Amino acid sequence: MKTATLQKSDIGKCLDLLIQSQKRVIAPQLRPRLDSPDAIDVLMLTPLENGDNHQVGQGILPLNGVKEFLFVKHEPILAFENKDNKVHIKEVHHKYPETIIFGVRPCDAASIASQNAVFSSDNAGYNDQFFTKRLENTTIVTYSCTTGDQSCFCTSVGLEPDSDRGSDLHLTELPDNTLHVEIKTPAGERVANILAPLLQGEGDQAARDTAGKEAHKNVSRIRNSHLIKAWLDDQSNFDDEMWERLGEKCIGCGACTFMCPTCHCFDIVDETRGSKGYRIKFWDSCQFDHFTLHSSGHNPRDKQYKRYRNRFTCKFKIYQDKFNAQGCVGCGRCIRDCPVNLDITEYMKEVDLKASLPNALRQDPDFE
Amino acid sequence: MNIYQPHLMTINKVIQETPDIKTFHLVFQDEEMRDNFRFKAGQFAEYSAFGHGESTFCIASSPTRMDHIECCFRSVGKNTAGLFGLSEGDTVGFRGPYGNVFPLDKFKGKDLIFIAGGIALPPLRSVIWNVLDKAEDFGHISIVYGARTVEDLVYKREIEEWEQMPNVTVVKTVDPGGETPEWKGHVGFVPHILENEFAPNPDNTIALICGPPIMIKFTFEALDRLGFKQDQLITTLENRMKCGLGKCGRCNIGSTYVCLDGPVFWAEELAKLPKEY
Ligand SMILES: Cc1cc2nc3c(=O)[nH]c(=O)nc-3n(C[C@H](O)[C@H](O)[C@H](O)COP(=O)(O)OP(=O)(O)OC[C@H]3O[C@@H](n4cnc5c(N)ncnc54)[C@H](O)[C@@H]3O)c2cc1C
Ligand code: SF4
Ligand code: SF4
Ligand code: SF4
Ligand code: FES
Numbered sequence: 001m002k003t004a005t006l007q008k009s010d011i012g013k014c015l016d017l018l019i020q021s022q023k024r025v026i027a028p029q030l031r032p033r034l035d036s037p038d039a040i041d042v043l044m045l046t047p048l049e050n051g052d053n054h055q056v057g058q059g060i061l062p063l064n065g066v067k068e069f070l071f072v073k074h075e076p077i078l079a080f081e082n083k084d085n086k087v088h089i090k091e092v093h094h095k096y097p098e099t100i101i102f103g104v105r106p107c108d109a110a111s112i113a114s115q116n117a118v119f120s121s122d123n124a125g126y127n128d129q130f131f132t133k134r135l136e137n138t139t140i141v142t143y144s145c146t147t148g149d150q151s152c153f154c155t156s157v158g159l160e161p162d163s164d165r166g167s168d169l170h171l172t173e174l175p176d177n178t179l180h181v182e183i184k185t186p187a188g189e190r191v192a193n194i195l196a197p198l199l200q201g202e203g204d205q206a207a208r209d210t211a212g213k214e215a216h217k218n219v220s221r222i223r224n225s226h227l228i229k230a231w232l233d234d235q236s237n238f239d240d241e242m243w244e245r246l247g248e249k250c251i252g253c254g255a256c257t258f259m260c261p262t263c264h265c266f267d268i269v270d271e272t273r274g275s276k277g278y279r280i281k282f283w284d285s286c287q288f289d290h291f292t293l294h295s296s297g298h299n300p301r302d303k304q305y306k307r308y309r310n311r312f313t314c315k316f317k318i319y320q321d322k323f324n325a326q327g328c329v330g331c332g333r334c335i336r337d338c339p340v341n342l343d344i345t346e347y348m349k350e351v352d353l354k355a356s357l358p359n360a361l362r363q364d365p366d367f368e
Numbered sequence: 369m370n371i372y373q374p375h376l377m378t379i380n381k382v383i384q385e386t387p388d389i390k391t392f393h394l395v396f397q398d399e400e401m402r403d404n405f406r407f408k409a410g411q412f413a414e415y416s417a418f419g420h421g422e423s424t425f426c427i428a429s430s431p432t433r434m435d436h437i438e439c440c441f442r443s444v445g446k447n448t449a450g451l452f453g454l455s456e457g458d459t460v461g462f463r464g465p466y467g468n469v470f471p472l473d474k475f476k477g478k479d480l481i482f483i484a485g486g487i488a489l490p491p492l493r494s495v496i497w498n499v500l501d502k503a504e505d506f507g508h509i510s511i512v513y514g515a516r517t518v519e520d521l522v523y524k525r526e527i528e529e530w531e532q533m534p535n536v537t538v539v540k541t542v543d544p545g546g547e548t549p550e551w552k553g554h555v556g557f558v559p560h561i562l563e564n565e566f567a568p569n570p571d572n573t574i575a576l577i578c579g580p581p582i583m584i585k586f587t588f589e590a591l592d593r594l595g596f597k598q599d600q601l602i603t604t605l606e607n608r609m610k611c612g613l614g615k616c617g618r619c620n621i622g623s624t625y626v627c628l629d630g631p632v633f634w635a636e637e638l639a640k641l642p643k644e645y
Contacts, residue, residue, distance in 0.1 A: 077370065077372045077373075078370070078372060078373055078374075080418045080419075082418065082419070085457070085458070086459060087376060087418050087459040087461075089373065089374070089376065089418075089461075091370060091373070118614075118615055118617075119615060123613075123614050123615065124613065124614050124628050126371045126613040126614065126615065127369075127371065128371060128372075128613075128615060129369070129370060129371070235640070235642060238622075238642040238643075264615065264617055265616055265617035265618065266610075266611075266615070266616050266617075267610055267616065268372070268421070268422055268610050268611065268616070269421050270416075270418065270419050270420055270421050272419040277418065277419050279372065279416075279422075281372065284616070284617075284618075286617060286618075291608075291618060292607065292608050292618065293608065294606065294607075294608055295442070295444035295445060295448075296580055298580060298581060298582075300581075300607065300621070300644045300645050301644060306644070310620075310644075313622065314617075314620075317622070317623060318620065318622065318623045321623035322614075322620075322623050322625060
């Protein structure tokens with residue numbers, strides 16, 4: 001594997017070089033969250049016009065993930081027109097510009113493989129080109145974390161704050177204010193070629209590994225999270241009292257699912273003006289009460305806690321069973337952004353405890 | 369290829385089954401599709417009235433009769449109302465076929481009992497005509513069908529046709545209060561009539577059940593009391609769907625995606641699923 005060294009202070013110049021090479025460059029920036037003079041700025045992955053004012057390597061996670069640049073929030077998938085009593089349909093031709101997302105955190109980068117497992121032909125042979133064509137034209141430059149915040153738990157789901165999974169070019173900050181650069185794929189190599197004027201000699205692998213280990217210590221870990229899958233596999237736990245107790249406060253707003261980098265659910269509707277229209281695919285959420293509602297009025301998930309049970313099960317069982325992919329990357333967005341502080345790690349910790357206990361204790365009626 | 373792009377079909381015929389249920393006979397506008405389209409009994413598709421959306425219906429016609437495709441649907445919402453307003457000659461969108469199939473090979477040489485409630489006869493009707501067109505491969509055919517009222521029964525003409533066939537027994541019923549003075553069938557809920565009036569013998573028999581979840585539950589219980597084993601019961605689920613492709617995340621029961629792994633399930637497969645259907 002090829003490595004190099006980059007000055008941290010040269011990141012802005014890197015972004016400029018990439019923009020000058022006619023690529024669409026997306027990186028974290030501080031942006032007002034609302035369109036109001038009083039709005040506070042938050043970290044957002046944003047298409048850049050130049051390398052000034054980037055926030056690569058700053059803060060923990062941008063509010064938005066890379067998801068919205070691959071699985072777009074709202075996009076036409078078909079155009080149609082009613083003319084002379086006949087329907088004509090047209091392919092919609094999206095532009096899939098060559099895109100570099102720069103400064104992606106390791107958890108977000110790992111989530112791309114999960115989305116791909118759903119949308120690519122790996123899933124029953126059906127290739128969603130709107131996702132896969134975007135992914136083909138996207139290069140991911142990851143940036144290791146030096147620390148997590150209270151909501152981060154990547155190390156509990158098999159990742160590390162310096163993981164390079166899903167990365168084309170991987171950057172790790174070293175204490176001397178340089179960046180260790182690892183070229184992981186041919187796409188990463190192409191980016192490195194553009195950045196060549198700024199890259200110096202080989203990277204210091206030992207310093208990089210030490211930095212990774214240091215960062216690892218700064219993310220809290222749930223001890224036996226590997227037991228969650230088997231606990232969910234045991235169908236008697238489907239009716240465990242935990243689901244209702246912990247899920248009771250969920251108000252079904254869907255924020256956790258929209259912010260989650262691996263949530264992939266969508267709806268399809270038609271939007272028309274006059275005789276012309278588009279068929280639109282757009283983000284939906286299993287947390288909404290109508291999501292599974294039948295026309296008869298019957299609803300298989302008729303209570304909010306059942307919807308959250310589905311979400312938790314999707315992350316720690318369904319993704320593995322159905323898509324052979326990781327369901328949760330531990331980014332903590334669903335915790336940070338929940339209006340009622342529902343915390344997925346509370347479920348994880350409780351399941352960990354239940355699954356770690358010997359059977360006899362688990363069946364003790366006095367045990368809570 | 370765009371997996372969400374439908375084929376265009378022309379409505380050749382509209383049959384008003386009940387005040388809010390219609391059957392469409394559909395023909396592909398593209399000649400190549402007309403020649404090459406294949407499906408199997410049990411599969412479903414996404415049907416659209418352009419400008420209104422897409423809805424999941426089974427393919428209600430039999431794969432042994434390929435001159436057109438049929439769907440039968442109730443007007444309950446945006447897209448189904450859009451479809452309901454279309455007439456002969458109009459265009460609908462069609463994506464499919466999707467999902468698994470009724471394993472007809474496993475039914476060979478056996479007696480078959482079809483049990484359906486309300487709008488759930490269409491998926492079984494595909495199988496019924498399929499086996500009637502290959503009658504030499506199967507034993508006796510029984511059809512137990514019920515709806516809320518006489519008016520709500522679909523395929524009324526075909527039910528009369530089936531009643532005339534020597535190897536077919538038809539047991540029809542309407543819910544108490546749904547009968548008319550002329551009604552010659554039973555009065556009572558499907559599982560009750562099945563168990564107490566028809567009481568089929570389970571020997572060498574497969575029961576195919578289609579209906580709302582509550583009907584499936586009570587029908588399974590009735591068949592169990594009649595001595596049917598789990599491996600003699602097969603049904604379909606109608607979890608709400610959108611994509612039909614295993615992507616939109618709407619139809620799952622635990623790790624089972626009804627659009628990919630279903631909609632046809634043996635009773636023993638259902639028993640292994642969490643009760644979320
Ligand atoms: C495998 C399968 C086979 C089906 N076969 C038939 C059939 O042969 N004939 C038939 O009439 N219906 C069938 N259905 C139900 C049919 O899909 C819905 O009634 C239809 O999609 C409603 O569309 P809409 O746009 O009119 O409703 P909407 O305006 O979207 O909603 C109206 C009401 O219908 C509910 N609804 C919406 N979509 C669905 C859905 N996909 N499934 C269940 N409820 C839904 C909504 O929650 C709401 O209560 C089948 C469903 C499945 C999953
Ligand atoms: S979860 Fe881990 S990888 Fe993601 S931002 Fe937090 S520390 Fe970094
Ligand atoms: S479930 Fe929560 S922590 Fe896990 S990937 Fe989704 S948003 Fe991140
Ligand atoms: S868990 Fe929180 S963010 Fe998710 S739907 Fe419930 S209230 Fe909203
Ligand atoms: S209908 Fe979309 S996943 Fe099954």
